[in-house]
Amino acid sequence: MDFELSEEHQMVERMVYDFARNEILPSIREHDRNGTFPHELLPKMAAQGFMGICLPAKYDGAGMDFISLGLLSEGLEWADSSVRETIAVHLGLHALPIFQWGTEEQKERFLPPLATGENIACFGLTEPGAGSDVAAMTSRARKEGDTYVVSGEKMWITLSDVADRFLVFAKTSQEEGTRGITAFLLERGWEGLTTGTIKGKMGVRASNTGWINMDGVPVPETHRLGEEGEGFKIAMSCLDNARYTVAAGAVGLMKYCLEASVSYARQRRTFGQAIGDHQLVKQLIAQMKQRVDLGELAVRKVGWLKNQGRRNTRETSMAKWYCTESAFATASDAVQVHGAYGYSDEYDVERHLRNSKSAVIYEGTSQIHQLMQADYVFGNRVDRPLRCEMPAYDPDYWQN
Amino acid sequence: MNIIALVKQTPDTAQLSASMDGLRLSAEGGPRIVNPWDEYTLETAIQAREEHGGKVTALCLGPPEAADALKTALAMGVDEAILVSDPAMADSDSLTSARILVAAIRKIGRFDLIVGGRAAIDGNTAATAVQVAALLGVPLISYVADIGSLDPEHRTISAVRLLEKARETVTSRLPALITVVKEINEPRYPSLIGIRKAARASIPVWGCNDLELDASTVGAGASGVDWKTELPTTREANVEMIDGGPEDAARTLVDRLMEEKVI
Numbered sequence A: 001m002d003f004e005l006s007e008e009h010q011m012v013e014r015m016v017y018d019f020a021r022n023e024i025l026p027s028i029r030e031h032d033r034n035g036t037f038p039h040e041l042l043p044k045m046a047a048q049g050f051m052g053i054c055l056p057a058k059y060d061g062a063g064m065d066f067i068s069l070g071l072l073s074e075g076l077e078w079a080d081s082s083v084r085e086t087i088a089v090h091l092g093l094h095a096l097p098i099f100q101w102g103t104e105e106q107k108e109r110f111l112p113p114l115a116t117g118e119n120i121a122c123f124g125l126t127e128p129g130a131g132s133d134v135a136a137m138t139s140r141a142r143k144e145g146d147t148y149v150v151s152g153e154k155m156w157i158t159l160s161d162v163a164d165r166f167l168v169f170a171k172t173s174q175e176e177g178t179r180g181i182t183a184f185l186l187e188r189g190w191e192g193l194t195t196g197t198i199k200g201k202m203g204v205r206a207s208n209t210g211w212i213n214m215d216g217v218p219v220p221e222t223h224r225l226g227e228e229g230e231g232f233k234i235a236m237s238c239l240d241n242a243r244y245t246v247a248a249g250a251v252g253l254m255k256y257c258l259e260a261s262v263s264y265a266r267q268r269r270t271f272g273q274a275i276g277d278h279q280l281v282k283q284l285i286a287q288m289k290q291r292v293d294l295g296e297l298a299v300r301k302v303g304w305l306k307n308q309g310r311r312n313t314r315e316t317s318m319a320k321w322y323c324t325e326s327a328f329a330t331a332s333d334a335v336q337v338h339g340a341y342g343y344s345d346e347y348d349v350e351r352h353l354r355n356s357k358s359a360v361i362y363e364g365t366s367q368i369h370q371l372m373q374a375d376y377v378f379g380n381r382v383d384r385p386l387r388c389e390m391p392a393y394d395p396d397y398w399q400n
Numbered sequence B: 001m002n003i004i005a006l007v008k009q010t011p012d013t014a015q016l017s018a019s020m021d022g023l024r025l026s027a028e029g030g031p032r033i034v035n036p037w038d039e040y041t042l043e044t045a046i047q048a049r050e051e052h053g054g055k056v057t058a059l060c061l062g063p064p065e066a067a068d069a070l071k072t073a074l075a076m077g078v079d080e081a082i083l084v085s086d087p088a089m090a091d092s093d094s095l096t097s098a099r100i101l102v103a104a105i106r107k108i109g110r111f112d113l114i115v116g117g118r119a120a121i122d123g124n125t126a127a128t129a130v131q132v133a134a135l136l137g138v139p140l141i142s143y144v145a146d147i148g149s150l151d152p153e154h155r156t157i158s159a160v161r162l163l164e165k166a167r168e169t170v171t172s173r174l175p176a177l178i179t180v181v182k183e184i185n186e187p188r189y190p191s192l193i194g195i196r197k198a199a200r201a202s203i204p205v206w207g208c209n210d211l212e213l214d215a216s217t218v219g220a221g222a223s224g225v226d227w228k229t230e231l232p233t234t235r236e237a238n239v240e241m242i243d244g245g246p247e248d249a250a251r252t253l254v255d256r257l258m259e260e261k262v263i
Ligand SMILES: Cc1cc2nc3c(=O)[nH]c(=O)nc-3n(C[C@H](O)[C@H](O)[C@H](O)COP(=O)(O)OP(=O)(O)OC[C@H]3O[C@@H](n4cnc5c(N)ncnc54)[C@H](O)[C@@H]3O)c2cc1C
Pocket: A089, A122, A123, A124, A125, A126, A129, A130, A131, A132, A133, A155, A156, A157, A158, A159, A204, A209, A358, A361, A362, A363, A364, A365, A366, A367, A368, A371
């Protein structure tokens, strides 16, 4: 067992944190206040290779492993959840699924512009009436010759108004439950496809979240991802990637909150001493550190499982559930340590608190993760092999 | 073009801690970084190569840990990195360091341009690179804020120096040595692909033997300058609040000041 980050990982970590400190932090408060998307960051992130960090070099990716993906997510969310969300969605929920489920032709065609950031991509599963209950979706795809005609509405979609590529799910048959769902790759500009932005979000205000309306969008068969009826499995495997970035990001958020709280607790004085010398404040700090450490362990283990090519749905769900709940608690404690100042946007911890609430909702609510965990324990849920598994990370393949 | 970038590893002065031995790098000292000025050195060198082709060699004199700084240089995009390191070289002053660097530069061989930072953030002498130029007998352009033109064909460089109250444009023949200030560019971050390459790279280490230097001519013993670091002593201060109305308080204050022989 080796808990040490490799030299390469340490360099990635340092670079990502430097990037977050110098490129994201200086402007993110203003974007959050105004609810604007930091478009100016995308070319910089792309230039660093972030948009395809763990895609093989063959598809113009940076060829790094899944631990690096975790470190990237952590460092970005240390600055702001919104920026990490872009990676979660673009890479975790769109590009990696194409890598896992796509035909070679689809990979060669779709992945390079995603890896270089020339295309920005999103993932549309949720609908106004179907969130946790995916099977309740009403989007439909009707086959006409070698084209599908897709209609329906997707809601709460990250990057909906920024993306030019859309992975959406619709029912191709009226079969019961989730079996009739199929995945499609849509492109901006296609007839019948419109998008919009949701206003008034509590947090992740520097992220773009919105809706996708599909009114009889013709989708060529070449843009179907996987087989007909395979959509639900694909969607769930997408979540295995993105939940990992969410969990890793939550660790970054916690690290920021801990650092900010420690520095504030050293300098703020009450009753003749630094507040960090009061036992009850120490307790808050100790609990934050506990969550950081345990969260990091959970995330690193999932990264390792992914590198090994081992199924990690349960462990990823556990890491996501634990880390996002811990991040919410930690951000709340950080605001507490900062007192009234923490309650204002003069300090970053209140933004982290608002942001952290989103992650206990998306990518499976905490309740859904608890149900999953219990089902695994009782043996009611067993992961069966998939037709297309995410391969183990092999540097020779990834980097050549 | 053959470009040599002089890179030093320094403590992270943003994170100096009491556990550090002044500004020196000590084994258990704080985090070490690429001398912040040398990030501009590296960017300058890499940009010159991108424009004119050729090769950038990063050269660093320091303890074995300084290889980390060279890894960063490789990840940013230099082609080769060489660490000059030998226990005998420890605590060399700037002139001795310059002699060692010159021996290494001669071993590297042909060069058209040497780039250094305006100073290293630890010693802050701004003397090493200057002495390297003098010992090599090449022109020096210091405090460069802009390279107006670099012409490998006609073997000239024209650079703008940032002086206290002026800017001076200097043209020189190549090879030359320039030291750069932070106005010159915006250093890039190491890229992921660069990091991958850097992590795999093995960095040659040149010691006294490789450079044919007699150990007695380097290090603290051979240096004329003896560095002593003194951190500011912490002062004991007391605060005494004087109660009472303005007149009483003023009277008490005057009494106390006279008592303490302040007035
Ligand atoms: C900022 C943000 C970004 C998002 N980005 C995307 C995106 O990019 N793509 C996308 O497809 N979706 C996205 N979503 C949607 C998100 O995935 C859903 O909101 C989430 O799945 C929950 O669905 P819901 O909101 O419909 O809540 P519901 O499913 O209606 O749940 C409401 C409440 O009931 C609970 N609940 C539901 N079912 C059960 C049960 N069986 N047992 C116990 N409790 C239950 C839930 O835990 C929750 O507390 C995003 C959401 C947010 C807030």
